[in-house]
Amino acid sequence: MQSELIPSDSSVEGWSDDEVMAGVAAIARGPLEAAASRIDAEGFYPLDIMAALGQAGALGVHLDRHGARFGLSIDAMTEASRACGATGFLMWAHDVCGLYMEQSGNPYLTGDRLDAHALGLTFGGTALSNPMKAFSGIEPMMLRATSTRGGYLINGTLPWVSHIGRGQYCGAIAAVRRDDGSISHEVMFILDCDERVELRHCPVFSGMEGTSTWGIKLTDYFVGEPQMIADPARPFIARIKPAFILLQVGMALGVAQGGIDSSLEVEPVLGHVNRFLHDRPDDLRAELEDASSQARRLAQTPYDGSKDYLLEVLDLRARGAELALRAAQASLLHQGARGYLMSAAPQRRIRESHFVAIVTPAIKHLRWEMARLCEEEFPA
Amino acid sequence: MSTIVGDWKKFICRACGVIYDEEFGDPDSGIAPGTRFDDIPDDWECPLCGVTKEDFALYEPGSATAVAPGEAPAVVPQKTGVVVVGGGTAGWTAVEALRALDADVPITMVTACEGDRYRKPELSIALSQGKSPELLVSERGRDCARRLKVRLLSNTYAVGLSPALHQLRTTAGTLHYTRLVLAQGARPAMPDALPPNLCWRINDLAMWSGVQRALAPRPARIAIVGAGLVGCELAEDFARSGHSITVLDVNERPLAALLPEQASQRVLESWANQGIRFMAARSVVSVTLADESVGAERIVQTQHGEALHVDLVLCATGLGTQSYLARVGGLEFKRGIAVNPLTLQTSAPDVYALGDCISIGGEPCRFIEPIAGQAEAIAHSSLGRDHAGYHHQPPVLRVKTRSLPIVMRGAPSRELAWEIVEHDEHQLSMAQYRNGNLVASLDVGQRKARLAA
Numbered sequence: 042m043q044s045e046l047i048p049s050d051s052s053v054e055g056w057s058d059d060e061v062m063a064g065v066a067a068i069a070r071g072p073l074e075a076a077a078s079r080i081d082a083e084g085f086y087p088l089d090i091m092a093a094l095g096q097a098g099a100l101g102v103h104l105d106r107h108g109a110r111f112g113l114s115i116d117a118m119t120e121a122s123r124a125c126g127a128t129g130f131l132m133w134a135h136d137v138c139g140l141y142m143e144q145s146g147n148p149y150l151t152g153d154r155l156d157a158h159a160l161g162l163t164f165g166g167t168a169l170s171n172p173m174k175a176f177s178g179i180e181p182m183m184l185r186a187t188s189t190r191g192g193y194l195i196n197g198t199l200p201w202v203s204h205i206g207r208g209q210y211c212g213a214i215a216a217v218r219r220d221d222g223s224i225s226h227e228v229m230f231i232l233d234c235d236e237r238v239e240l241r242h243c244p245v246f247s248g249m250e251g252t253s254t255w256g257i258k259l260t261d262y263f264v265g266e267p268q269m270i271a272d273p274a275r276p277f278i279a280r281i282k283p284a285f286i287l288l289q290v291g292m293a294l295g296v297a298q299g300g301i302d303s304s305l306e307v308e309p310v311l312g313h314v315n316r317f318l319h320d321r322p323d324d325l326r327a328e329l330e331d332a333s334s335q336a337r338r339l340a341q342t343p344y345d346g347s348k349d350y351l352l353e354v355l356d357l358r359a360r361g362a363e364l365a366l367r368a369a370q371a372s373l374l375h376q377g378a379r380g381y382l383m384s385a386a387p388q389r390r391i392r393e394s395h396f397v398a399i400v401t402p403a404i405k406h407l408r409w410e411m412a413r414l415c416e417e418e419f420p421a
Numbered sequence: 422m423s424t425i426v427g428d429w430k431k432f433i434c435r436a437c438g439v440i441y442d443e444e445f446g447d448p449d450s451g452i453a454p455g456t457r458f459d460d461i462p463d464d465w466e467c468p469l470c471g472v473t474k475e476d477f478a479l480y481e482p483g484s485a486t487a488v489a490p491g492e493a494p495a496v497v498p499q500k501t502g503v504v505v506v507g508g509g510t511a512g513w514t515a516v517e518a519l520r521a522l523d524a525d526v527p528i529t530m531v532t533a534c535e536g537d538r539y540r541k542p543e544l545s546i547a548l549s550q551g552k553s554p555e556l557l558v559s560e561r562g563r564d565c566a567r568r569l570k571v572r573l574l575s576n577t578y579a580v581g582l583s584p585a586l587h588q589l590r591t592t593a594g595t596l597h598y599t600r601l602v603l604a605q606g607a608r609p610a611m612p613d614a615l616p617p618n619l620c621w622r623i624n625d626l627a628m629w630s631g632v633q634r635a636l637a638p639r640p641a642r643i644a645i646v647g648a649g650l651v652g653c654e655l656a657e658d659f660a661r662s663g664h665s666i667t668v669l670d671v672n673e674r675p676l677a678a679l680l681p682e683q684a685s686q687r688v689l690e691s692w693a694n695q696g697i698r699f700m701a702a703r704s705v706v707s708v709t710l711a712d713e714s715v716g717a718e719r720i721v722q723t724q725h726g727e728a729l730h731v732d733l734v735l736c737a738t739g740l741g742t743q744s745y746l747a748r749v750g751g752l753e754f755k756r757g758i759a760v761n762p763l764t765l766q767t768s769a770p771d772v773y774a775l776g777d778c779i780s781i782g783g784e785p786c787r788f789i790e791p792i793a794g795q796a797e798a799i800a801h802s803s804l805g806r807d808h809a810g811y812h813h814q815p816p817v818l819r820v821k822t823r824s825l826p827i828v829m830r831g832a833p834s835r836e837l838a839w840e841i842v843e844h845d846e847h848q849l850s851m852a853q854y855r856n857g858n859l860v861a862s863l864d865v866g867q868r869k870a871r872l873a874a
Contacts, residue, residue, distance in 0.1 A: 309481050310433055317495045331583045335749075349745050356581035356590055356749070363595060379438030382469070412592040415533065415578035417608070418617040419631055420717075 053160075056098035058113050064097030065117045069124040077125035080251035081389045086206075087128055087251060088164060091135065094121065094128075095161010100135050103288065103343075104143050104159055111284070112340035115291040119333075122295020123302065126393030127249040129292040130400070134166035134204040134211075134252075136288050141167070141212040141270050142231065144281055149267035150231060165211050166204030168232065168257065169285070170401040172214035176278060177410055184215035184259065186228055192265035193217065193228055201243050203252040205234050214274050229274035230264045237262055248392030283354045284343040286402060290336050293361030293397045294329065296390055300368030301325050303387050304375035311375065320371035325364070332360055352414050359407040362398040369394035432458050433480035437470035440480055501527055503803060504589055504596050506579045506746070507604035508532025508562060509625065510541055511776025514792050515602050518800035520569050526804065529572040529598075531591050534627060536562025536575050542789060544629045545654035545821050549661035554630040579605070582750030584769035600803040603746070603758060603767070603774035607787060610741035614705045615646060619719055620734040623655065632735070635717075640664050641732035644721045646705050648675035650820055652737035653688065657822045660695045667729060668692075669703040669721070676820070679829070681839035684865045687849055691825040703727075708734050740787055742778045757785040763810035764802045765795050773799045781813050790816035831861035839863065 055064075072090055079085040094100055099121070101107050103114035114136060122129025139158050142150040157163045175182040186193040195215050205211050213232040216224045234240065234257075241256035271277030304322040308315065315321070335357050342350065373380045373387040380387030398404050429444040441447060441461075446454040447468055452461055458477070465474050503519055505512050508530055516528055530536065538560040547557060566573035574593050581590030582601075589596045609622035621632050635641075640663045645652050648670035660666045668675065674685035675692075692699060703723045711718035711730065721729040742757040753759040753768035757780030760766060765773050775795035777787040794811050801808030820827035833853055837860065842850040848866035852859055 307438065310435060310478055319496050328583075328586055328588075331586055331588075349748075352580060352745065353749055360581060360590055360595065376438060379434075379436070382437060384469075385438070408592045408594075411580045412576075412578055415580070415592070419628070420619055420621055420635070 053098065053101070053107065056102060056107060058110065061098040061102060061113060061117060062120065065094060065099045065120045068093050068097065069121050073121060073128055074124040077128075077386070078384055078389065080125055080127045081248050081392070082250060082383070084250040086253040087125075087131070090128060091131055091164060092161045094132065095135075095159070100132060100161050101139065101159030103136055103284075104139055104155075106143065106155075107159070109343065111287065111343045112337050114288060115294070115336055115340055118288070118291025119295040119298060122292045122393075123299040126292065126296045126299075126390065126396065127252050129295050130249065130252055130396070131166075131204050133289050133292055135161075135164065137167050137169075137285050138165040138204075138210070138212050140281060140284060140288075141229070144277070145270040147266075147269055150270065164204060164206075164209045165231070166202065166209070168199055168202040168205075168211045168213040170201075171199060172227070172274075172278070173282075173285075173401055174406065175216075176275065177406065177413075179406065179409075182214070182216040182224075182227065184213060186215035186217045186264070188217065189263070192263055192269075193230075195230075195232075195259045195262040195264055197259055199257045201254045202257050203254040205240070205255055205257075206253050207234055207236075207240065209234050209253075212270060214278075226272075227274040228264070228272045229270040229277060230268045231270060232257075232259075232262075232264075233268065248389065249396055280344065280346065283345065283351050286358050287336075287339055287343055287354050289397075289400075290332075290357055290361045293358070293365045294333060294336065296365040296393050296397055297325065297329050297332075297361070297368040299386065299390055300365070300370075300372040300394070301329065303372035303380065303390070304368075307376050307379070311377070315375050318371065318374050320367050322371075322375075325368050325371065328364055329368075332357065332364060336361075348414055352411060355402075355407050355411050355414070358402065359404055359411070362394075362404050362407075365394040365397045430458060431480040432477040434467045434470065434472060435476050435478055436472045437467065439467055439469045441477060501597070501599060503528050503600045503602060504598040505530045505602045505604060506532075506589070507606055507776070507778075508534055508536035508573075508575065509604065509606050509776070510789060511604035511606065511778075511792050511796070512536075512602075513538060513565065514796040515604055515775060515799055516569055516571055518793075518796040519804065520571075522800050522804050522806060524570075527572070528570070529574065529596060530566065531574045531577050531579055531589070531593075531596070532562070533578050534562075534575065534625065536566065536573055537626065538562065538565055539626050541625070542821065544623055544626065545651065546658050546823070547629065548633060548636070549658045554626060554633070557626060557629075579746055582746050582752075582772075584750050584752075584772055587771065599771065601772045602799055602803070603772065603778060604776050605743065605746065605778045607740035607742045607757075607777040607785070609736060610739050611736050612646075612705065612738055614707050615734070615736045615738075616708060619708050619710060620646075620736045622736045623651065624740065632733070635733055636662070636664065642730070643667070643733045643735060644669060644719075644729050644731045645735045645737055646670075646721075647737035647739065648672070648699070649678065649737060649739060650676070650818075652735075654821050655735065655737065656692070656697050657695065657824060660697050661823075665696070667698045667700060667731070669700045669705060669723065671702065671704050673701045675699065676827075679818075679833075680827070680863070680865075681851060683839075683841070684827070684849060684851065684863060687825060687865050688822070688827075691822070695824060700727075740777065740785075742780075742785065755783045756780045759783075762813050763798070765799045765811055766802065771803075773803060775799060786813070786816070788816045788818070825866050826864075828864045829861065830863075831859065833861035833863075837861075 099117035102110040118129050118132045142155045171183045174180045184197040186195050210231050210233045214227050214229045216227050219225050239258040243254050301322050369390040376387050432441045446452040446456045537558045539557045577591050577593040579591050609624050623629050642665045645656050645668045648668050656666050656668050675688045707722045709720050711720050719734050744754050747754040747758050758774040758778050760774050760779045762781045767774050798811035815832045818829040837853040839851040842852050851863045853861040
């Protein structure tokens with residue numbers, strides 16, 4: 042079982058737990074912190090920083106081949122998100138794309154291609170927001186596939202997919218149609234954003250503009266064996282779903298930690314009045330530590346297929362989002378006007394925390410899904 | 422240069438938070454790196470907001486909240502009141518005990534159902550009495566909540582618990598508590614061979630209502646898997662309602678875990694009179710849907726290859742406490758949430774538990790009778806009132822089989838033999854003794870005199 046892998050040999054020199062965290066911390070507090078405002082507001086897509094994070098191991102250590110170190114992967118994402126939530130999101134998208142490739146077992150995707158991905162030499166994200174909601178019964182599947190010789194032809198549009206661009210790629214899922222138009226099953230594949238793919242500009246978002254988010258339109262896009270991740274897709278998604286959601290927790294905890302940092306920053310000068318506020322840094326730090334220890338425990342068995350495990354991952358993800366919202370909100374109240382400056386971290390982090398709370402799975406989806414998991418099943 | 426390199430100080434703009442670091446200076450304003458704050462000209466302005474040097478203060482970043490000692494937070498704490506998880510008999514009894522002691526303490530109830538109140542033991546005899554769900558409900562959950570001044574979160578599940586933070590997470594959001602009372606009950610434990618989408622079980626009013634609806638149209642063939650307390654009670658109730666009943670059990674006789682052989686024999690004789698068929702020493706290997714075009718017919722397959730064709734399968738193989746919440750919250754769990762037998766406190770501070778979800782000394786005790794005493798102990802302890810504590814005693818056990826009532830008192834032991842006290846064709850009385858002292862008694866059936874009375 043993957044979940045029992047012991048990270049005895051990290052296989053890449055310089056990727057021990059301590060080295061990875063030291064490397065990520067240096068990047069986060071140096072170039073990433075300096076670029077955070079440009080990434081957020083000006084649409085600067087920090088591929089140079091992502092490459093540096095890849096070299097440091099931050100984008101590969103969760104893979105089986107590097108010890109399935111999910112705890113370390115989450116810690117690295119937390120450290121980066123503390124400086125820049127958008128970059129934390131890019132790391133998550135990149136991480137799960139690598140996860141799809143490795144777990145596919147497809148030799149075309151698990152060889153050099155995955156090595157380059159894990160090292161941050163090439164870049165790819167994930168287009169699973171719509172399929173994840175479709176599998177939970179929230180909305181219909183937007184990409185459709187028809188069977189053809191040697192593979193499938195894919196048609197349809199996705200409104201926004203992040204961490205892609207010309208020459209990049211992402212994991213995607215399409216519903217396979219029978220001749221009569223009914224859906225037989227779903228297929229999952231790596232969508233290479235080559236000249237066959239129409240990339241459309243998205244409307245301007247209120248923040249996190251540097252995530253290279255595009256609309257995608259596919260017209261008879263051919264998918265063959267070299268791109269195939271899973272056919273059928275549902276059992277594959279069921280297997281990786283907890284890991285997919287668990288990794289996002291790094292984003293939430295990092296944004297929360299950043300908020301606490303900002304509140305603490307003004308404590309020497311404003312502590313005497315800030316004690317009239319709720320969600321003081323010490324309170325939030327206790328909650329963050331409690332959530333972090335839950336994350337560390339869950340990170341040890343990312344492929345646990347039990348219902349209880351998935352439920353607890355959903356709980357952690359939801360509380361992480363709530364904590365990010367509260368910590369970001371508290372940091373602005375603690376900093377006052379200085380936090381409201383366009384150059385200040387607290388106002389940016391408020392928008393990052395809102396993203397954490399609404400990106401799939403959003404808080405409302407998480408609660409909806411937890412309720413569904415808790416319900417007992419009875420005869421019809 | 423006489424400056425001690427490295428002893429740089431930082432100054433923060435009180436208006437906008439810009440930090441002047443002596444090491445780096447402010448080159449854009451002509452202040453060279455290494456310029457002491459004191460040496461900056463007085464007409465220097467904050468590079469971001471334009472206030473003057475006077476508006477800067479020495480900045481010493483702290484890692485902890487730097488409120489002077491004794492200066493407590495000036496805001497009201499966010500955690501207040503008691504949160505009760507579970508809207509069954511145990512949950513409501515705890516609420517009533519709390520309210521009786523304190524008219525004002527805020528109480529929130531989190532329950533997966535509607536929180537409607539009913540007498541659970543009645544479910545075992547309700548079908549043959551022609552009851553409906555509406556007749557069984559004594560008070561709507563929302564009405565009871567209003568009467569007892571409770572915030573009721575119905576159709577809500579508890580999904581996370583952090584005792585150190587006094588935090589309970591639910592599908593309706595996060596709650597803070599000063600005291601938490603777990604009354605989550607137990608769930609039917611179903612063997613893998615019995616799929617939940619094909620087999621009913623009855624452990625609450627909603628499940629009973631589902632079975633009642635399924636049986637309403639016409640007499641049905643019913644397989645009851647498990648001849649324990651619930652299985653035996655329902656077998657008789659369903660048979661009285663005109664259905665055709667087959668009971669299967671892995672043991673050789675009904676109520677094998679509870680009764681001596683002679684008593685089980687009486688149950689079998691009573692069943693024979695009522696047309697209830699018993700299949701002994703059978704384990705179910707599968708339950709499947711027969712040809713879908715025929716309707717809802719199910720096929721129950723035993724380990725001997727027998728195939729029973731029935732209209733409804735009822736699983737009565739026992740109950741188990743779900744360990745999820747206890748595990749997430751780090752509570753000690755041993756076949757149930759482990760509690761202090763006097764205070765009903767769990768292993769976590771300010772978290773209590775009662776009813777079907779607990780175990781005392783590793784033993785669950787899933788009866789109605791002890792709940793009131795448990796709720797009293799919890800109410801007193803959680804509100805800081807004096808109380809002698811809960812004293813656990815094995816409850817009097819009544820099997821609600823009307824044609825053959827069974828009553829057991831005391832604490833029967835598997836090691837002790839049952840001795841016949843008296844018996845005739847209508848009743849059997851037995852007892853267990855240890856060193857000449859009575860430890861348990863058993864009455865099966867009714868004395869003739871009482872019948873005649």
